[in-house]
Amino acid sequence: MNTILNSLMILLMSLVVKAQLKTGFYSASCPNVETIVRSTVGSYFNKDHTIAPGLLRLHFHDCFVQGCDGSILIAGSSAERNALPNLGLRGFEVIDDAKSQLEAICPGVVSCADILALAARDAVDLSDGPSWAVPTGRRDGRISLSSQASNMPSPLDSVSVQKQKFAAKGLDDHDLVTLVGAHTIGQTECRFFSYRLYNFTTSGNADPTINLSLLAQLEALCPKNGDGLKRVVLDKDSGAKFDVSFFKNVGDGNGVLESDQRLWEDSSTRRLVQNYGGKIRGLLGLRFDFEFPKAMIKLSSVEVKSGVEGEIRKLCSKFN
Numbered sequence: 001m002n003t004i005l006n007s008l009m010i011l012l013m014s015l016v017v018k019a020q021l022k023t024g025f026y027s028a029s030c031p032n033v034e035t036i037v038r039s040t041v042g043s044y045f046n047k048d049h050t051i052a053p054g055l056l057r058l059h060f061h062d063c064f065v066q067g068c069d070g071s072i073l074i075a076g077s078s079a080e081r082n083a084l085p086n087l088g089l090r091g092f093e094v095i096d097d098a099k100s101q102l103e104a105i106c107p108g109v110v111s112c113a114d115i116l117a118l119a120a121r122d123a124v125d126l127s128d129g130p131s132w133a134v135p136t137g138r139r140d141g142r143i144s145l146s147s148q149a150s151n152m153p154s155p156l157d158s159v160s161v162q163k164q165k166f167a168a169k170g171l172d173d174h175d176l177v178t179l180v181g182a183h184t185i186g187q188t189e190c191r192f193f194s195y196r197l198y199n200f201t202t203s204g205n206a207d208p209t210i211n212l213s214l215l216a217q218l219e220a221l222c223p224k225n226g227d228g229l230k231r232v233v234l235d236k237d238s239g240a241k242f243d244v245s246f247f248k249n250v251g252d253g254n255g256v257l258e259s260d261q262r263l264w265e266d267s268s269t270r271r272l273v274q275n276y277g278g279k280i281r282g283l284l285g286l287r288f289d290f291e292f293p294k295a296m297i298k299l300s301s302v303e304v305k306s307g308v309e310g311e312i313r314k315l316c317s318k319f320n
Helices: 002-020 033-047 051-064 092-105 112-126 159-167 173-185 194-198 212-221 245-251 258-264 267-277 281-299
Strands: 187-189 231-233
Touching: 033 051, 033 092, 033 112, 051 092, 051 112, 051 173, 051 281, 092 112, 112 281, 159 173, 159 258, 173 245, 173 258, 173 267, 173 281, 194 212, 245 258, 245 267, 258 267, 267 281
Parallel strands: none
Antiparallel strands: 187 231
């Protein structure tokens, strides 16, 4: 009974916090916020399209530790961004740039957490994905510790572990598969999957679930004892376009990360992958375009700070 009551209390608290976020939160206090963030993201995107998945991943990693409070943006040796799962995160300079512009016209008004949530939306939109109204009003957190990032989702996670980690943030199986679909524009480094190519079994063979043509491609890109930091797209067909081909790839054994490919082995997640990546790709693509914004709004509401909680940082990389 206590467990049920505790769960209800957490749910009620989260609903109260979510109710404090609203679209157009800055309509009076800083009406140009979305225009400035969009312009800033666009200028970096035009120079390097791979900044889009970087910003999307940055927001995701922020929300999974301490909630969506900009804690990932804090610099420092013991800060969250220096935890092992966060090494390789990109896009900090985009958020800092947008923040400096906003501080010049609306000092002390717009949170870094909101800038990151808006930038993630703009990154998807610029990659030919959907757009959506982002509820704002988040406050910036005052805690950022690498030690708290140990429970981030990992490429090594089984589906059951993935489900547990998402459920702990109030995200269900549908949210899990939908949000993993962001890997349609994602990239990873050889070191995060090369074990699948050369040392997956005790006999040193490759992961048998990898499509043989993909295996040959990945072996060429990531030779044994090669550069583990080399970046590889997660969607072999359209790595720069936000579409449903990622799901089709998973169904064909073309998932690069083990955690992605495992979604095909669990009956509940497999059904969702099939729904998004089936043969009627145009229609199903529209469905993914509809479901992804809903999942992103849910993700970006995880454990947010609002009202008088936290602070509005002057610099996103430093507590006030």
